[in-house]
Amino acid sequence: MKTRIITVLIALGTVGQALAQTPIVDHNGKASFFSEAPMENIEALNEKVLGAIDLDKGILAVSMLIKGFHFERSLMEEHFNENYLESDKYPKATFKGVISNFSELDFSKNGSFEAEADGEIEIHGVKKPLKTMVKFDVVGSKLAAATAFEIKVAEFDIEVPRLVIKNIAEVVEVKASFNFSL
Template identity: 50%
Template sequence: MSYTSLIKFLICYAKDPNFNPCRSDPFNGSDVHQHCLNGIVCQTDVIKGAGRGPVPFFVFDQIKRVVGLKAQLIILLIICSFSLFAQGTLIDKNGTARFYSEAPVENIEAINKKAIGAIDLSNGSLAVSMLMRDFTFEKSLMQEHFNENYVESDKYPKSTFKGKILNYDPGKFNKPGSYTLKVSGDLTIHGVTNPLETEILCQVSNESISVETKFIVAVAKFKIDIPKIVFYNIAEEVEVTASFNFKTNPSK
């Protein structure tokens, strides 16, 4: 089993304790049942006392006979704390995403402080996942309209990005400095996926790697309908900014 698969499981489980990789995967919604996150073996037995349905097992087939799912997760996290950085994968579960819409009648701004990001330093791969309902607005009515009328959060609960740093040079992340890099990948919003190429600013220190980016999203490309009655309240293009802080030495 690859560490990338383990990272995917931990991110999904941290966001949703009922997550089952044979049913859903915020990083890849297709072929999950067949591939089970490239190595995680899914079984349909239930741990007594765990309070969950079918759960994934891989290296802990023997452990499951004596401990519950929570204990297995603790063991996973302990292993990860010693092994993940050596494998080159870093995670930030408290990333920030903002969007800003400037319109003739009223500007709209929202922030999400629960975005999850992962970067694989061995090959420059990036992955981001966030729940649309985690965006907060200054006005509660705006937030209600955003979730119910525009992005349809119940039907399309998350937004994701999967991509890679172009012309990736892993040596840049081994020494402190500031680097502007190009990223190319797929952005999914409202159940629609479009290609995205943008720049990211990376600040590398001895303790962390911070990543910031800004790009424009055309609402129509993601099939988000704007009612004519509020057409002048919402811009056709939205400015999106995102930032993550990946700790390279979690003990500090």
């Protein structure tokens, strides 16, 4: 009788694990942005970006604290947080989406491939659709993912005072990269 109960418990545990796959997660992803403007280029890096991929369903998620972006000059960082992104009011930026051609991808084999991520980005409390290409590199039990895309500052209700309009580009290049263990 004890053997039968133990067998049933082991079987239930195995089925439960198979049905409740958790996503793979990187807590130390990187995101950067670059703004090329006539008066001055502005760039910042955030090295504490949370990225997750559900390899069973092809779902992607990214979340980062706005205050995690660091600049070369502290005054830029202060203006970014207080005047433009209002990081006390809108503390996070997120992306949630799916890999469009997920069924065609094989993450169990070494190699490099690209796929389109289709989802929704939220910055400064504004949600917008976003499609971006993601480059995946699989080497052994490691999966690297990287993307780059552009956003229009005005589309996210980020107001730039006329006095500094030439200091900030209308379009900002964003890059993100993650390293996962399979």
